[in-house]
Amino acid sequence: MTSSVGSTTGTVGTGELAGTLEATAAPPPRRRRGRGSALRRQERWAGWLFVLPGLAVLIIFLVVPIGLAFYVSLTRWDGLSSPFGGGARFIGFDNYKSLLTVDNLTRQNFATSIRNNFYFVLFVVPLQSALALFLAVLLNNKFLRGRSYFRTAFFFPSVTSSIATTLVFLFLFSGGGAVNQLLGYVGLHGPNWTADSRGVFHQALGAVGVDSPPGWAQHEFFNLSWWDWLSGPSVAMIVIITLVVWTTSGTFMLMFLAGLQNINEEVLEASEVDGAGPWQRFRLVTLPMLRPTLILVLTLGLISTWQVFDQIYLTGNNPATITPAYLSYNQSFQNSAFGIGAAIAFLLFALIIVLAALQRRLIGTGEDD
């Protein structure tokens, strides 16, 4: 979608970027009341001049591509000719309709991807935030030896290429991989992790004797039966959840650490004098004071988990792990349906906005209201 733009504007490079930095570093125009208006106008021009490089970069690499992608989402375009010639047929909101209202394979795949990603977010966001907070609290202990070593060690997965870490995980979790061999030592027979599309909730239900869907769960909603909606993450998705929790908790740990170091030592000491135990101190003093950081971490986590792509791309086209971001790519480049692909991207965008707003409603903005 944005490729055609990139190719023609590839020359806009570091120079423009440096311009942006200059522009942001430039002091705001001073207000001098009582002077002639000609000078003020001149200053306004100067202001725009300074902002222009940054603005141009934003417009060329953000606004125009988004506009183009939206245009593509309103067309049927196979990507094999220019979207402005006869190659793309304008079809209004048909792509959105096809994804939301038409009973077909595309909607089934879309529903599946939403389900997969929902469980992914449901597991990853709380787990990675909790782990990050736990690690940050550990590292914030002044009496811990080798703090910088641990900080580096925990942060390392975050700066390693996601492609590399995913490949390593795929090897670890292959049918005869290290994880299954370890399980073998304790007499357990591990599943063929990354190829296993069974939902873990289904398996848990199966363990207590519920193997087939009850009557009410056989009804379909968006081409998936309620039973399928309630499948839980697939076994393959559990692997990716583990991977992502491991890689991203390091980044969020740093944010929590910064937040913790901002907490005034005296407040903690005062609470100690007041007779608060360590747990009370954490729950009643540290945690409330970390609220802005917590909200930042949860929001960033929510947004990035709904956009998960690399790990899914490497795991391969498995209905048990496809996510909207991957489906968007797949529909565009593999299925030659760029319109549908772009429409998925915009629906995902809308979904993220709605969920972020909902989260803001539920836990506030982090500022004192």
Add this chain to the structure above:
Amino acid sequence: MIRRTRAPLALVAGLGLMLAAACGGGDSGFSNSTGGNASGGGATTGVKLTMLIGSSGDAETKAVDDATAAWAKKGGNTVTVTPAKDLTQELTQALAGGTPPDLFYVDASKFAGLVKANALAAYGDQMPNKDDFYPNLLQSFTSDGKVYCVPKDFSTLALEINTDMWKKAGLTEADYPQTWDQLDAVAKKLTTGGVTGLVFNDTLDRVDAFMRQAGGSLLNADGTAFTADSPQNLTGLQFVQKMAREGTLKFPKQVDTGWGGEAMGKNKAAMAIEGNWFVGGVKNDYPNLHYAVVPLPRGSQQATLSFTNCWGIAAKSKNQAAAIDLVKYLTSTDQQIQFAKAFGVMPSVKSASTQFSQQFPDQKAFVDGAAYATGPTSLPGFDQVQKDFDAKILGLSNGSSDPKAMLAALQKNGDAALKANN
């Protein structure tokens, strides 16, 4: 004052950039080329050609490099060969940008989409040796009676057998399976402990062979209607299901491998169904594997699948005459034999088959398959339909997938894809 005059200038420059960005494809943005017959325009000497290939590896890239260099030297031309990391994606981007390479590989399954987008020049009629190409390969690149491009090489599916395991099981060459029943029987005999009788990938590109052997097909002859939900296809799929449930057939994931060749190389499978890439694939990784290649067993008829690429020439290319000349050179009998030697493909012309069979006697079954092979389904939007089907194949072995329902879904989704294209 200087500042005041410069600011609007910068603004204009910025706007110009935006405009350039918005136009995307630049020069070709608003032109609507009409594909169709190759004009054969342009010079044939002193031309600079660009070529985008989906190379299988260094050996192929080097062979294509060498061959094009030899042609270029002859006519005082230059050819820039670019191996793509992801051919479909890179070609799509080049076409959407309006500056496609002059020549590129076209996979048979992507052919219909390219024709529909008027991206290909139809030059088939200008090939002097047109009748020398295998007719069913040419069929894969024919639309509305017009041959758009000629196949550069091909491969077919055949049955590979581990001869050591074969002998150990007390079987002889006379026991090489020729029918489904015989395949079923030997697979049972060869399945022991850690070894599975037969392993092939869980994709329509293998299972379809069984459906065709049962007399079925996915599309009708003229490609206007889906015929997936037929009793013949069901027979084929049920045979696959039977073997999978008995455990005499497993899919690579189940034996912790990526494909049939790996499963055989790691002694996890006694038989596999692969194309002639098998030969090159196991030669490097498993040099101690002894195997024989025999034609796929028959169901109610003999059938196999072929996979092929053609030399596509861009409709937008300004150097079509030179490009066609290069294709003539590259598809000549001698050059195809060179390619076969270099990276193990099979020549797409009949005149090379005798020489190929002499040079590579162990690959005779692959070449013979050309006579009764059919190409893949070429339909824009079929990719997701096939992937939906593929995802259910694994479930045949534990009963979670039902062949009838699989074919019904294939029919429904295939129909929808076909309808979306009309």
